[in-house]
Amino acid sequence: MNPEGTLQLPPQMSTIAPDVDWMYYFVYWVSVAFFVAIVGAMLYFMWRYRRRPGQKAKPTGHSTALEIAWTFLPVILLVYLFHEGFSGYVKGIIPPDDAIDIRVRAMQWNWEFEHRNGVIDEMNMMRVPVNTPVRLIMSSSDVLHSFFVPSLRVKRDVVPGMYSTLWFEATTLTKPMCQSDADCNETRVGGGFESCIENRCVSNCDSDLDCARTSGVALGVDWGAAYAMNSYSCSSHQEGERGECVLPVFCTEYCGAPVGIDRSAERNSNHATMMADLHVVTMEEYEKFIEEGPPPPPECAGEADCAAWGEALYNSSGCIACHAVDGVRQQPAPNWKGLLGSNRAFVEGEDREADLNYITQSIREPQSQIVEGYNNVNMPPYRLSDRQIQAIVAYMRSLDEE
Amino acid sequence: MTVAEAEVSHDGIHDPHADLGDAGNYLKATKGWKTWAFTLDHKRIGMMYLASVIVAFLVGGIMALLVRTELAHAGETIMEADMYNQVFTLHGAIMVFLFIIPSIPAALGNFFLPIMLGTKDVAFPRLNLGSFYIYVFGTAFTVIAIVAGHVDTGWTFYTPYSARADNSVIWMTMGVFILGFSSILTGVNFIATVHKMRAPGIHWRRLPLFIWGIYATAVIQVLATPVLAITLLLLTMEKTLSMGIFDPALGGDPVLFQHFFWFYSHPAVYIMILPGMAVVNELIATFSQRKIFGYMFVAMSSVALALLGFLVWGHHMFTSGMSEYSTMVFSALTFLVAIPSGVKVFNWVATLYEGSISFASPMKYALGFLVLFTIGGLTGVFLGILSIDIHLHDTYFVVAHFHYVMVGGTVFGFVGGLHYWWPKMTGKMYSERVANIAFWLVFVGFNVTFFSQFILGSRGMPRRYYDYLDQFQPLHMASSGGAYIIGIGFTIMGVMFVRSWFNGEKAPPNPWASAGYEWMTTSPPHPHNFAIDPVMKRGPYDYHLCTEEELWDGFPEDFVPSDR
Known part of the structure; x- marks a missing residue:
């Protein structure tokens, strides 16, 4: 498990993420090897056989053995890659029997989440319990949308006229646990903005960049500002407000923008801002939410x-x-x-x-x-x-x- | 064949020193706009296509710069979300349908296919002119949709969004529908020409690899484009007659549209890349003075790509809600595409071995193609692997991948081909020094723009986003900066070609010392391509059978090795 992510991939926050990432890096290094071999050979030949006095081209010969080799040897590698990719995919689409269901309704440009007992969360707010398989049953009331959470490595189109499903098991709380304010501040570099509320560190943010920095720090990782590319976002995008750091849910199937109204900069006003805030909470907190419904702000x-x-x-x-x-x-x-x-x-x-x-x-x-x-x-x-x-x-x- | 025989055939084709005056120059043989507008000469039709696709590239390129300018900063930079959606739609639609698809086949292909076959014209010259006017007509529809309408569906026209969008989408789809016919008719014409019009001595194993690539492309154009036509017609009927085909609100199936659309548009990816590969064959052979290694493997890999291209459309739909079994089959078939692509790359690199490699500007584009297409191809493997594709689908990773293939591949092939054949087409040389500056700007700018998009994508940045979270800011900034470097590079290149057209030095018949058939005629060619019907006594890459005079006569001093 790699909570801070790498240069190429966001944090791993679901059970399938480590497998997906292992495969990604395996293909990455295989690709690097192929690239170095191909471009290396190219550069060497470019230098060795550059046109200069006395460098006369030799007529092209033929080597059937070589042709057969580089046609069929890569097939073995590709069969392996297909097999691994497909088994990973199967793991990602079949939910365990004990998964809890959440209904997801997508509409231009909002997400609605309905939990057990018909409890509907605030618009564009998603709560899931940690270390529990969750199955999403998704539908759309207008055009195509797609549910995507990078840190969970899950994505599925939401199609009008049919149900689509996906499942995941989140492994990391969006806020780490704590016993006291000191716990939260200890992990911070350069001063305490965080406080411990109900055993969870709560930090405030003005921008996503803040979140990327503070959440990285809260997880015990110190990044330079230049590489603060964590996948957390700041839950409130209203100017002058402070928000909480959450995981963003993206819509990845193009779904347009309102015509003639300039609300471009606001949350949930077009395809690009059709986001929901994903909170990974403890089971106790989730049960409390099911009992009492979406809580009012503090x-x-x-x-x-x-x-x-x-x-x-x-x-x-x-x-x-x-x-x-x-x-x-x-x-x-x-x-x-x-x-x-x-x-x-x-x-x-x-x-x-x-x-x-x-x-x-x-x-x-x-x-x-x-x-x-x-x-x-x-x-x-x-x-x-x-x-x-x-x-x-x-x-x-x-x-x-x- | 002896050297003496080659000499005879060479002399039979043309005498590079004979001056036929304007009568021997297709550009000047007849004068007045009517001799262009009603011409049946494939070379003039090719030049008119060339002018059209360059205008389309310019417009599409400006759209690209607008997109990148908007994305340089999070939030609103120069336009609203609705305007942005129209701009990226136009960038995609113009680049795909008006630029890339016709670029190499219709412009360079039209010009060189008959010459490289040693024939006077294509099989159906009137049909050829007809397809050009159909292209113009289709373009007019598209322009009306752009100017008068509001097209914001993305170039894929996915339903039900497009079924509910503004009615100008109908104009756009009708434009694309009409453009499709231009593409089909050009394909039919080329297939007939390759089969029936080859000069004596050009048997299938002597066919230039450029022709093999264009031939494979023509087969796809003829077989796949009708499906796009049917799909867009169904979409138009749904919108105008409210028939329920794709819109679930009317009882249709939106995923069906995706199947139909990609059944055309995946083969169309090969309509775009095969001609790029075709050009690169000629460039690598000429500038290493060597026949392409594994000629038949390279030729057959084009045909294999054309056929496999029809079987993998489902890999655009891994997250669409298609059944898991189809997903598995499409993933497996997708890996097969890697084989012929790999074979081509390996053979090109092997061709450099023991060659005599010149780094003239066209060759720089060919070598650039090798680097960029290798990256584009390898990142395609990531996307074929199901578990990884789920994460990467519809992110900037995909955007970067297909730009590496389409721009790094096709556009580099097209621009390389344009540099290579410019002296033949116009009879003028261009400034090699300026061409080199433009190449490096485009090559570096391209990598800055799109390599950062790979990282954006794998970090989770979705595509077609007007706005983004702050964490993506630095890489978006880099990507926009790169786009401007590309823009400057292409501007310099454009100025260079315009100056060459008016003031360029006179080009010799064979400025690159190529053994290719098209270099046997004068620059620019005779209206009938060759003064005397040629009989080919050697292959287009048989450098060892060429005489010194045939290769080096009239060769620019700068490139001649000092011992010659």
Whole structure:
């Protein structure tokens, strides 16, 4: 197990990663040998037989033995490579019987994860227990997507109209365990930013580069800034906010960008930013999450109607991709400022006041009541918990109070 | 055959000192734009193709620089995500369909295939002109889609994204559909020409290896391109008539599109690389003054690649949700492709042994090809291995791999061929010193650009990303810098060729001392290629049968070894 990765490969954080990497480096060195042999011979001949006085070309002979040798000897190597690659692949596609299932729904440009008992995590937030096989059952509601976590060495397309599956067993917590703040800070070089919360080191980051550095340090590895290419990313991409270091889930099947709206820089606004934050947690923590649902952020602990949580959900769930909150822009989706309590006229001709029930229905079944002027807007259903919707309504109210 | 016989045949073909004036120069024999627009001369059609593909390369190259400029920094640099998606789509589509596929076969192939066969023209000259206009017509559709529309699907047009995208995708796919016919008709023409029009004395074992490569390419063009046409037509029908073929919302199957698309587009990879290899054969033979080692093995490996190319399309789809059994079969077949590719490389290196190697600019591109194609080929092995491909699929590793093959291979072959045959095509020499500067800029710039992408990819950077995490910043920066070095190199090369066209020194008939058939005629060639119908009494690589005069007459002083 190689938690810090190498120049060519990201950290190994799943059970299959060491096998994949062994194979990668085996082929790498075989390739280096072939390259040196071919280019070495080429360079030597270039020097030895360079055109100069007296260097006259000799007519080309023929050697059937040589031709047969370099046609058929590589076949033996290639058969071996195929065999090893295929056995590794089989290991990677057949999940163990005791794997726990997680449903993954992909949509332009968000990931949704549903756990046991119908517990749905926050949008673009994925929690998995450490040292436990996890099977993902994935579907897409619009175009092709692909689920990819470099450090786990897994990838599978998510195809509309069919289910695809993959499995992995994460072997490393995204945050190392600790007993005290001193434990966390001991491993850091040059000062303590980390604290020990519930036995896990928590570091803050402003950028992915920070994460790469701090996580490398937290794992006991000291890298120069130039090679700080760890595969951790900073969970929050909102300016001015600090996030936690997590593993990014990428979408690797091209899925476009919104037309005519400049949200390029924001998370989950196009193919390039269709990411989810993967947290590898302890089994106890995972069970607690299944019991209680997605927890509110620390600043909202114990508060029922927390606008800060609503705002965080607005950013992280993808609402921000279409809904503005400035009270001005109404396209492509209604502005949230001034929405609460207003009268909504539907295309069918009815109307209704935008109260808590209306908001809940609009989030969970958006196609059931389409407001005039939004016929062509195709908002997917969002399965947020009651507490989360309450928080969003609190956020809307706070917008109106500004 | 004795030297005396060779002398006779040589004299029968042309007298390099005879001055036929403008009548003996295909560029000047007739004048006025109509003599170009309605020409049936394969050389003029080849030159018109050459001009078109160079314009396409220029536009595609500008798109590439825009892509790399945007990616130099994380976040928005010069454009929004939506614009970026259109730009990378256009880069891919233009480079593949308007540049690489027609580059060597339609431009250099058209010009040299009949000359190297010692014949007056291709089998169907009118069809040849027709395919050029079909190319122009298809290009016009593509340009309309670019200017008026919004094509952001990637050059692969994957469904259901393309089925739901803007309708200008229809223009684009119709453009590609039409371009396909140009490709098919050129292929038919070449196959007929190679079979029926060879000059007396050119039997199959004397066929120049360039012709073998173009012939194998033509077979793929004829057999595979119709499948692309059918696929794009089905896509158009789905979009216009709402027939459910590929879009699951209409009851279609998106993975079916990928099968159809790659059933064409994998063989198309060989449409792109085989001609590059074909050119390199000629360059290595000429500049080592030696027949290619294992001639029949190299010729047959082209045919083998053409056939195997039809059986491995599934390796683009290892993560697509295809069944595990198909995955296994496609992986196994994919490894077979390595064999003929390896055979070619080994034979090329063996040809250098005991040669007399000149490092003139065309040879630099051929040797550059050897280095870059070897890297491109070996990294292909990584991608054929299933367990590793799962990690590398759709990352920058794949982007780097196919650029090493397509640019390091095909474009280096094309540019090498352009340098090599430029004196024959235009009758002008170019500045060897400037050509060397351009070569080193392109070669170094290329490696800086794409080697960093291998590491980006294996570290997990997905392709077609407008933005990326900070951890990928340093390598993206390096890659963009390299792209600018390539851009400068090609600009210098372009200026050099333009200056040569207007002010170049007059080229001798055989400036590289080649035994190839095309160097037996004047530079530029006679409108009928040879003043007298040639009878070939030796092979195109039989240096030991050539007379001193045949090889070295008119040879530029700079390259003549001092003892001659």
